[in-house]
Amino acid sequence: MYLNILATGSSGNCFFIENKNDIVFIDIGISFRKLSTLIDLNRFLGKNIYLFITHEHTDHITGLSTFKDKLKPLIFTGEGTADALKNKKMDVNEFFILKKDKIYNINGFKVAPFHTPHDALEPLGYKFFFDNKNITFATDLGVCPNYLIDYFNDNDLLILESNYEDTLLYNGKYHKSLKRRISSLKGHLSNKEVFNIISKINTSNIKKIYLGHISEDNNDYNILDRYVSMSKKYFFVDISYVKQRESVLNIEL
Ligand SMILES: [Zn+2]
Numbered sequence: 317m318y319l320n321i322l323a324t325g326s327s328g329n330c331f332f333i334e335n336k337n338d339i340v341f342i343d344i345g346i347s348f349r350k351l352s353t354l355i356d357l358n359r360f361l362g363k364n365i366y367l368f369i370t371h372e373h374t375d376h377i378t379g380l381s382t383f384k385d386k387l388k389p390l391i392f393t394g395e396g397t398a399d400a401l402k403n404k405k406m407d408v409n410e411f412f413i414l415k416k417d418k419i420y421n422i423n424g425f426k427v428a429p430f431h432t433p434h435d436a437l438e439p440l441g442y443k444f445f446f447d448n449k450n451i452t453f454a455t456d457l458g459v460c461p462n463y464l465i466d467y468f469n470d471n472d473l474l475i476l477e478s479n480y481e482d483t484l485l486y487n488g489k490y491h492k493s494l495k496r497r498i499s500s501l502k503g504h505l506s507n508k509e510v511f512n513i514i515s516k517i518n519t520s521n522i523k524k525i526y527l528g529h530i531s532e533d534n535n536d537y538n539i540l541d542r543y544v545s546m547s548k549k550y551f552f553v554d555i556s557y558v559k560q561r562e563s564v565l566n567i568e569l
């Protein structure tokens with residue numbers, strides 16, 4: 317099976333997992349047109365298409381309406397997110413509502429939604445269990461409470477955000493209210509916070525970590541390189557990051 321990171325960052329977030337029978341999307345924060353330029357949609361033919369939405373922020377749902385009309389996926393999200401999308405005049409009648417801290421049997425795979433501290437109505441992260449492969453998505457969270465570490469342990473792939481570097485955010489051009497929002501407990505994770513999280517994870521049970529949702533304004537790839545090499549050195553983990561506006565396709569699990 318494969319993971320495809322089509323986009324990650326404030327200009328759009330979209331991932332999909334592909335196995336023999338299923339295409340499982342996590343967020344559709346890119347336009348349908350962009351999606352069809354990144355991948356050949358014919359590869360979806362004859363497969364079950366699912367979409368799991370983390371939260372209602374535009375960078376996670378931009379392409380939702382067209383995606384829904386064209387590909388007719390089964391859509392899953394939290395009740396708060398469905399309400400927020402309904403307020404944006406989207407038809408959410410056929411959405412399947414998930415609750416955090418439960419494990420759902422979908423159709424050949426399982427999913428465990430968990431709460432992510434973020435300034436949306438009911439933000440969720442997802443841990444997927446496919447046969448013997450686990451993949452967890454946790455982008456858009458201001459802080460990492462201890463219960464999340466349990467979800468982060470034991471994964472073939474773990475996708476985490478590493479949004480900003482403290483000093484670049486504080487000294488940067490953003491208005492102070494936006495700086496406060498980003499660094500708040502319901503904002504985004506800094507590089508340092510992610511490094512601390514990795515120090516708490518049992519990395520012997522992690523095959524690979526991808527860092528995403530990296531800010532173009534408040535982060536720096538040279539700084540990230542240092543965190544990545546420290547993580548490799550101290551925690552023996554295979555880790556890399558995905559730049560904003562870049563895609564990483566066909567990551568084999
Ligand atoms: Zn968000």
Ligand SMILES: [Zn+2]
Binds near residue numbers: 375376
């Ligand atoms: Zn986001």
